[in-house]
Amino acid sequence: MAPGEARPGRSRRKTTANLRYTIDASVFINAFNSHERGHAESLQILALIHDRSDPIIVPTLLLVEIASAVARASNDSAGALQYATATAALPHLTLVGVTAALARRAAEFAASYRLRGADAVYLAVARRYATTLVSRDKEQLTRGARVAVCQTPEQALSAREALL
Numbered sequence: 001m002a003p004g005e006a007r008p009g010r011s012r013r014k015t016t017a018n019l020r021y022t023i024d025a026s027v028f029i030n031a032f033n034s035h036e037r038g039h040a041e042s043l044q045i046l047a048l049i050h051d052r053s054d055p056i057i058v059p060t061l062l063l064v065e066i067a068s069a070v071a072r073a074s075n076d077s078a079g080a081l082q083y084a085t086a087t088a089a090l091p092h093l094t095l096v097g098v099t100a101a102l103a104r105r106a107a108e109f110a111a112s113y114r115l116r117g118a119d120a121v122y123l124a125v126a127r128r129y130a131t132t133l134v135s136r137d138k139e140q141l142t143r144g145a146r147v148a149v150c151q152t153p154e155q156a157l158s159a160r161e162a163l164l
Helices: 025-032 039-051 061-074 077-088 100-113 117-129 138-144 153-163
Strands: 021-023 056-059 093-096 132-134
Touching (some): 025 039, 039 153, 077 093, 100 117, 100 138
Parallel strands (some): 021 056, 056 093
16 A cells, blocks of 8 residues: 555544545536436535535546547537636645556556546545545446445435535
């Protein structure tokens, strides 16, 4: 285990202190597209995290994924870049570069748990910074749960409500 990494499954006390999250691009994209199933919950968890000033720690890859998905779905390059830029400017969002060490850890997770490359990068960030990974990706959620706390937006909302 690398320095600074949290052990998965360790007990967490109930507290009103800030929680820390890694939010997969799937949640941001789902929150953006009001026609997708789960849109309201994705938007709600993002708003709650923002309102509570909970830290969000994500790989810089998030911006590329957002711009790509929004541009492809909407055929609006300017709007896609605007959404990615606005996301990067969120006050409690920290962008983490993919260093060689993070890339090696992500490669390990990709190979060991048969994850897609980008999914493994988010998982490596969640593991490294002891955050809860919130995602809409079923493989990422089920396979990633072996190394980090992984939740859907609905599960994250329920967990948040249990703390209040």
